[in-house]
Amino acid sequence: MILESPFSAGLMLTIGGLAAYALGAAVSQLATILIYISFAMFAGLGLDPLVRFLEKRNVNRAWGIVIVYASFAIVFVGAALLLLPAIVKQVVQFVHDIPGIVSDFRASDTYSWLIANFGDQVSTAVKDVEAFLTDPTHIAAIGGGIVQVGTSIATTLSGLIIVLVLSLYFLASLPSIKLSFNRLLPARNRAKAAEMTETIADSIGGYLIGMVVLAFANSVVALALHLALGLPFPALMAALAFGITLIPLVGSVVYWVVATALALFTGWLPALIFAAVYLVYMQLEAYVLTPRVMRRAISVPGALVVIGALIGGTLLGLLGALVAIPVTASLLLIVKQVFVPRQDAKL
DSSP, rough: TTTHHHHHHHHHHHHHHHHHHHHHHHHHHHHHHHHHHHHHHHHHHHHHHHHHHTTTTTTHHHHHHHHHHHHHHHHHHHHHHHHHHHHHHHHHHHHHHHHHHHHHHHHHHHHHHHHHHHHHHHHHHHHHHHHHHHOOHHHHHHHTTHHHHHHHHHHHHHHHHHHHHHHHHHHHHHHHHHHHHHSSSOOOGGHHHHHHHHHHHHHHHHHHHHHHHHHHHHHHHHHHHHHHHOOSHHHHHHHHHHTTTTTTTTHHHHHHHHHHHHTTTTTTTHHHHHHHHHHHHHHHHIIIIIHHHTSSSSSOOOHHHHHHHHHHHHHHHHHHHHHHHHHHHHHHHIIIIIIIIHHHOOO
């Protein structure tokens, strides 16, 4: 057929290639919108257990959504008013105090020990870090300039508003979305599909709420340790702990390493105490808090957690790392309840 009409075959292949390229370009242009939609859907699924909790106590779903969103708005505004001024002040203070921090570090026993064991390489590295952090051009380069920073803030705020509005719509129409999805399947499969849909939705909701609870617990522990040990910038480090520990599995470890390294600038003893206490908390979180908080989420093997987080983080950054675990859990549930039984039924 191709040899009989090579022109037609070539034309069809060219049109197919152009159509595939156009589709890829369209998806690339819509990537931000698709991320907003995915984030909003996961936010809706995360808030749905709270709304259903109110529904079980004879609260209308519409009023339940209003109560949940109003509660989160009050908590968010309160936290912003309480922490944001302190964080901004501490960031400015950190930039201003960099020379003094480096000087104190050079006078510490930790620096003497490093020099004794690693030689002048440590001194050179400290000088390079100080020169980099105190150079205004480097600071501007990190932020991308004042205009770009302002643009990024405006883009982030607009994205948050879009996600907030979309999540409100998704949360309000979630029951009808589930029903419509199930009706796309053959009638004989709808009961099983409805059961799996509810299980997946409950699991994702429980997982997302659990991650926020655990991140908040990490931030409280970090704030308490910084205040108790007299470490600098407690509010800033608490906010950093909340953001980093949202990353599944590795977030707590990354924060532990970063915070311990920064605590060394204060002294080896506070850094050692911080590292030891936070390590104990990480064990408590892993073996006590996480099983209790995540009891409604689908259990996922540790290897799949790491693989899912790596793939999600590579594709979509922090958002991908956050949603990778519930997506992995959902796929694992589908494999267990659909694919495996079909394979078992084959002789």
